[in-house]
Structures are given as C-alpha cells and as structure tokens.
Amino acid sequence: MTEDLLTIGDFARASGLSHKALRLYDDLGLLVPAYVDPASGYRFYGPGQLDRAVLVGSLRRLGMPLARIAEVVGLGPADAADAVAGWWSGVEQQTGARRDLATLLVDDLARKGTAMTAPMTAPRYTVRHATGLDAGLVRPAQQDAVHAGDPLFAVADGFGDTGAEASSAALAALAAALPDPTDASTDVVQRLREAAAAADAAVAAVVGDTGRTATAGTTLAALVRTAGGLAVVHVGDSRVYRLRDEGLFRLTRDDSLVQAMVDEGRLTPEEAWSHPQRPMLAKALVGRGTEADVRLHDARDGDRYLVCSDGLSAVLPEAVLRTTLTGAADPQAAVDALLAAVRDAGAPDNVAVVVADVVTAGGGTTGGGTGGAGLRRLC
Numbered sequence: 001m002t003e004d005l006l007t008i009g010d011f012a013r014a015s016g017l018s019h020k021a022l023r024l025y026d027d028l029g030l031l032v033p034a035y036v037d038p039a040s041g042y043r044f045y046g047p048g049q050l051d052r053a054v055l056v057g058s059l060r061r062l063g064m065p066l067a068r069i070a071e072v073v074g075l076g077p078a079d080a081a082d083a084v085a086g087w088w089s090g091v092e093q094q095t096g097a098r099r100d101l102a103t104l105l106v107d108d109l110a111r112k113g114t115a116m117t118a119p120m121t122a123p124r125y126t127v128r129h130a131t132g133l134d135a136g137l138v139r140p141a142q143q144d145a146v147h148a149g150d151p152l153f154a155v156a157d158g159f160g161d162t163g164a165e166a167s168s169a170a171l172a173a174l175a176a177a178l179p180d181p182t183d184a185s186t187d188v189v190q191r192l193r194e195a196a197a198a199a200d201a202a203v204a205a206v207v208g209d210t211g212r213t214a215t216a217g218t219t220l221a222a223l224v225r226t227a228g229g230l231a232v233v234h235v236g237d238s239r240v241y242r243l244r245d246e247g248l249f250r251l252t253r254d255d256s257l258v259q260a261m262v263d264e265g266r267l268t269p270e271e272a273w274s275h276p277q278r279p280m281l282a283k284a285l286v287g288r289g290t291e292a293d294v295r296l297h298d299a300r301d302g303d304r305y306l307v308c309s310d311g312l313s314a315v316l317p318e319a320v321l322r323t324t325l326t327g328a329a330d331p332q333a334a335v336d337a338l339l340a341a342v343r344d345a346g347a348p349d350n351v352a353v354v355v356a357d358v359v360t361a362g363g364g365t366t367g368g369g370t371g372g373a374g375l376r377r378l379c
C-alpha cells in the first residue's frame with residue numbers, strides 16, 4: 001500500500017518542511033497526506049505532493065496568512081501567480097505606511113527629547129474648523145451627530161431606534177463634562193475618561209433599559225483641545241485621522257469585529273474594507289459603562305485633523321481622504337470636497353465630519369471656525 005509513498009520523515013527532508021509544519025498543514029487541509037496508517041497514525045506522502053509542499057513552505061516564509069495560502073494553493077499556476085503578486089503589492093503598501101509611521105514616531109520622540117531641556121516657551125495654537133453632516137442618499141433618517149466648538153471637535157454615529165437621540169446626547173454630555181483646557185494641573189486622561197463616562201450615562205438615559213442585549217447606542221470619535229495638546233477620545237468605528245507633512249495617519253483603532261480579525265491575522269486590511277461584517281461593532285456607547293479609549297497627542301502647527309463617521313471612512317479609500325485633505329485650502333473646502341466625493345460614491349450611510357486645522361496664534365491665518373485660547377505644545 002505504501003511502497004511508492006514517502007514517510008513523513010523522508011517527505012520532510014525532501015520538502016524542507018518540519019514534521020510539526022506538515023502536521024499543521026494536514027490539520028488545516030493545506031497539504032493532506034496521501035495515506036494515513038489507520039493503526040499507527042503515521043502519515044505518508046506521494047512524490048507528486050512535493051511541489052505543493054514547497055509552495056506552501058515558500059508562501060509561509062513570505063509571511064502569507066494560512067487562510068490566504070489555502071486559497072492560493074487551490075488555484076491554477078497562472079491565477080496563483082496573480083494572487084501572490086496582488087497580495088505582495090498589498091504588503092508593500094502596508095510596509096510603506098508602517099515606514100511612514102515609524103518615521104513619524106522617531107521624529108515625535110526626538111522632539112520630545114529635545115523639549116525636555118528646552119525652555120517652556122511653547123508656541124500657542126488655535127484650531128480652525130469646519131463641519132459637515134449629510135444623511136446620505138440611502139438612509140431614511142439622520143442618526144449621525146457632530147459637535148464642533150472649541151475645545152471639542154467630535155462626531156457620533158447613532159444606531160438603533162433611538163440612535164439619533166443617543167448620538168446627540170453623547171456629544172452634548174461630553175462637551176459639558178470636559179476639563180478646562182487652560183488648566184494644566186488636572187489629570188487630563190482621567191478627566192476625559194470621566195467625561196466619556198458622562199456621555200455613556202447620557203446614552204443610558206435616552207436608550208432606556210432594552211433588555212439583555214443593547215439595541216441602541218452610538219459611536220464616539222472626539223478631538224479635544226487640552227492644556228497639553230490634543231486628546232483623542234474614542235469608542236466604536238468612527239475615526240480620527242491626522243494629516244501631517246502630507247502623510248495621513250489614523251489615530252484611532254476601530255472597535256469592530258473585522259478589526260479584531262485583522263489583528264489576529266485572519267483578514268488583511270483590504271479584505272476588511274469590503275467585508276460584509278464591517279459595520280459590526282465590538283464596542284459602543286450603549287449606556288452600560290463602556291470605557292472610551294483616551295490618548296494624548298502633540299499638536300503641531302499645520303496639522304490637519306479629520307474626525308468622521310464610517311459613512312465617510314468606509315466609503316472613501318484612505319488614499320482619497322489623503323489627497324482631498326491635502327488639496328483643500330481650508331477646513332471648509334476640505335469638508336465640501338469630502339461630502340461631494342461621498343455623494344459621488346453613492347452616500348450609502350449617514351455622514352458626519354469635522355476638519356480641524358492647528359494654526360499658530362498670530363500666524364497670519366484668518367477665517368471661520370473657532371479662535372480661542374492658546375494651545376500648548378505637548379512636551
């Protein structure tokens with residue numbers, strides 16, 4: 001029965017794969033032995049399986065996720081070649097984005113190292129902003145909300161039958177509970193957590209007790225001017241991006257099921273983009289004590305921030321967000337261009353958006369949005 005077959009040891013030597021790897025690939029159905037001895041459980045492989053084994057091993061060394069390898073080895077050679085090329089170009093794009101992020105982090109840290117010894121004469125900033133709110137072309141009602149008035153620049157994306165009330169209530173409560181941006185003595189992160197808890201409590205008041213499973217609530221994405229810089233307060237899949245030196249960086253991580261799958265390596269970011277479960281949230285303000293993610297960031301002259309609901313970020317690719325934000329002369333022009341682009345793309349969801357620019361006080365900039373007290377560089 002097994003005279004033409006190779007033992008797992010011989011096959012491992014011939015293919016360059018370990019016993020452990022061969023057992024894993026068998027378990028996953030990537031490389032099923034030609035014969036398994038029912039008595040001993042020993043695996044045997046046919047010589048004709050070597051090509052596939054070498055391909056699986058090579059794709060693993062390339063870093064391709066196992067689920068993707070399973071697809072590739074099921075294809076004919078020409079389609080497999082296309083699939084590998086397509087996947088690799090995605091990897092290079094991601095690597096490029098990570099390289100930019102690494103550069104940014106090195107730059108930020110180096111500045112902070114310098115600032116430790118520099119005199120405390122931090123430049124003062126103001127924030128100029130514009131907002132947009134569009135129900136879109138498909139949804140029967142507007143459940144997104146926007147709040148932009150110094151020191152809060154925020155959107156909320158309500159869902160469920162009282163979603164509109166939830167998003168509005170969350171933003172109003174957050175605005176009312178924020179720490180004084182001119183007071184540097186408070187523990188800003190703790191105060192912002194408390195403000196987010198107040199927003200969650202406000203959601204509880206409008207959604208009521210709807211039983212074991214929450215059916216209504218809201219996301220929250222907020223940029224908050226603080227004594228030390230700019231803070232991001234976040235729950236759900238609304239997002240905050242920062243455009244700096246023409247590079248666009250997302251400052252928030254989606255609390256969503258597909259993001260969790262990306263983190264586990266089960267989905268690539270481009271697969272997540274079009275995944276049918278993309279709108280499924282892992283976390284939201286539903287009035288049950290959800291804790292918001294709070295992060296502090298420095299503010300630099302010329303920074304442009306985008307705060308938006310998924311009606312924008314799930315419809316327009318990040319490359320379009322970047323070019324639109326880069327090309328707009330001021331926040332209002334950016335908001336107008338973003339809303340027009342979403343409508344061109346069918347506007348399948350409600351859209352809430354804030355674009356906010358950090359400008360030095362007395363830097364010669366004028367125009368709409370809020371002026372207000374100075375903004376100290378975080379150092």
Ligand code: MN
Nearest residue numbers: 157310311349
């Ligand atoms: Mn939405």
